[in-house]
Amino acid sequence: MSVRLRQDAIVRSLRRNGTSTIADLAEEVGVSRRTVLRDISALRDEGFVIHSEPGPGGGLQLDPQSVQTTARLSVAEVFALLISVASMRAAGNLPFSGLADAGLAKIEKALPPDKVRDLRRFLDCLYIGKLSPQVDISNIQEMEPALLPTFEAAFLQRLQLSFQYCDAKGAVTSRVVEPQAMLILPPLWYLVAWDPARKDFRHFRMDRISKPEYLEGKTFRRRHVLFEDSVSPIRHLPR
Amino acid sequence: MSVRLRQDAIVRSLRRNGTSTIADLAEEVGVSRRTVLRDISALRDEGFVIHSEPGPGGGLQLDPQSVQTTARLSVAEVFALLISVASMRAAGNLPFSGLADAGLAKIEKALPPDKVRDLRRFLDCLYIGKLSPQVDISNIQEMEPALLPTFEAAFLQRLQLSFQYCDAKGAVTSRVVEPQAMLILPPLWYLVAWDPARKDFRHFRMDRISKPEYLEGKTFRRRHVLFEDSVSPIRHLPR
DNA sequence: CCAATGGTGCCAAATAATGTCACCATTTAA
DNA sequence: TTAAATGGTGACATTATTTGGCACCATTGG
Known part of the structure; x- marks a missing residue:
């Protein structure tokens, strides 16, 4: 099991169990106590807030708020990101490119660098793989810049x-x-x-x-979430 | 520079330049020719289709279709994934949970495991960080299961x-x-x-x-992309 | 005080990544 | 036909990274 897989397992375990001790985690993921401590340290560097208490009855606890700090992204930002970054490669004035940039900057600041890299590669895949041929985004009319x-x-x-x-x-x-x-x-x-x-x-x-x-x-009060349908040809129906 | 960063650099370089030779890439990313070949091999294992021609004037070429194979995800699937996975934690019958599952399975099959992991962690972040308090997705009416x-x-x-x-x-x-x-x-x-x-x-x-x-x-011909607006309180306006 | 716990520093062992080299196969052009 | 340029593979030593083991410290609760 690779390093990051193991660290993920630790996060999941903490999320699931609430509180665990180093020794428990070490046994659970099959490494030494020392290595778990190193992983905890790495996770803290990534932004996870992990509370710890020495003494009997102590242990480690993942602060639920911590993940917010790690990636304070709204759904809108993610979607704006996906669309805008893909669109901006093909067209000029499209809405929310500013929001997408801000979102990317936010991610870059808050997330560990390899996560950013994965996201970018993911966006690459989206554009090259599907968005372009399917939706023909290059055909979208530019909006009047002044508007x-x-x-x-x-x-x-x-x-x-x-x-x-x-x-x-x-x-x-x-x-x-x-x-x-x-x-x-x-x-x-x-x-x-x-x-x-x-x-x-x-x-x-x-x-x-x-x-x-x-x-x-x-x-006004905004209450909605838009739910996009599929734009891709479907081979198998769900279920 | 880590292994994956380097491999990303190689993909980007191929995408940008069209054709490169192993020697060029080796110099560009600052490693030996052998290591580049190993990276190419790893990328092919990940699903990237990289054409290669021996001989003068030959070189490596990234098949633009290849990324489709790697992550054949539509924007719709990504969004369905984000919403559905988050929703399913709170509610019962919601549309497209099947699509989301299929999408996740598709990712899991096609993507390298650490990418899947990042996506899942990312979804975790979304749910815990924002979606739940902002959109109150638990309040969404279940759809009639028969429909x-x-x-x-x-x-x-x-x-x-x-x-x-x-x-x-x-x-x-x-x-x-x-x-x-x-x-x-x-x-x-x-x-x-x-x-x-x-x-x-x-x-x-x-x-x-x-x-x-x-x-x-x-x-009928589907031609549209839905563009979600922001559901989060905004602190700074873009631009 | 003692036991249980988190935490750190150090170093050797284990593992993974990289470079070097020799060599092969294919293609193009002289 | 030959030579040069290219992709590709295998073996092995070197280097870098990760891990385990240990000693030790700090804090907490009984």
Whole structure:
């Protein structure tokens, strides 16, 4: 068993059992007491907070908060990372590249270097392996650069967004909506939003939006998670 | 420089330069020719397809398809993985747990073990760190178990889906739609779909859908990527 | 005080990674 | 046909890293 596998086993064991002694762990993973102590030290260097108490009844305890410190990433950041980093290789102005960069920087700061490396290689795989041929991301229309900061701010701070919208028939209406999601249907961008006046969800083509402004102070409660379906051809159905 | 860092450097170099010789790579990463050959061999074991030609003008070439073999993961699978694995800890019947499992199994088979480990640890971090307190995923309504296979099949095989829908006013209509995405607004599930008859996107509350059936052979072209916004409180705006 | 526990430093032993060398096979070009 | 350039393999010594064993210290609870 390699070093890192063993250290993972130790983390899992601590997570599962709550408290363990060095001797227990040493026996469990099949190495000497000294080696476990070295592993604990390494894990602490990686950012895991492991409490320890000497004396009878003492032992090691993994602080549940510790992992937060190690990778304080939101799901959104991970996804933004995946999409944005992949997209940025093919296109110019795409939303959330800033967030993705911040996320990557955050990871790089907080995570051990080999984890960053794995993540990057993982992103490499995604882009080269699937995203490009399947989704044809190179075909996504660039968003109007001037609009980006407004959209990003509205999304990220959960601010109501007002804009002029020109529908398919050419009729122009004023909207005030709560942005919920962005949808890419190459080559177009769509905004999925809750329209409080109409009490319904609406879709807006980004290129038909003009004069967007976020309303300072008009925050709303964001409650959703988007769940992407599969974009890949499927060979076997689950189950 | 550690072994894996070096191997990553080799992959990147091949990706960047197209073709390199063993000697070039050896000098670039600062090890002997023999070691590069060992690394190449290791990378091939990991699934990278590296073409090689002896003779003048020959060299090594990374097959762009190779990474597919290494990690044939769609963005969807990654996200399904992230959400599903996290969700399954808190809830019972949620969609795509099968896909997530398949994805994990796929990774486990295709990826080197330490990569799998990192991904799992990463998922651990996600759940413990953020997902749970932020999104309150435990509050998501379970989907009717009987409906799950139908939805999953329709999504995964891109089949048109027919069902009876009871709208907010109680009116029941028959629909035939192309499922595009699923939306979780705790505690409810929504289906985002293109309605070809109405030539528009529509949202459907999952719990108001009855008698869903996918139409064998009625496939459609799926062109979209969903882009999740942030669910975390933001401290600094990008840029 | 004693026993149980975490923790550190040191060094030898074990293991893994690397370099060196000899050599083979294939291809291209002179 | 030959020579040079390239990928590829095996063997072995060298080097680097990991591990175990030991002595020892500090702290805690009885």
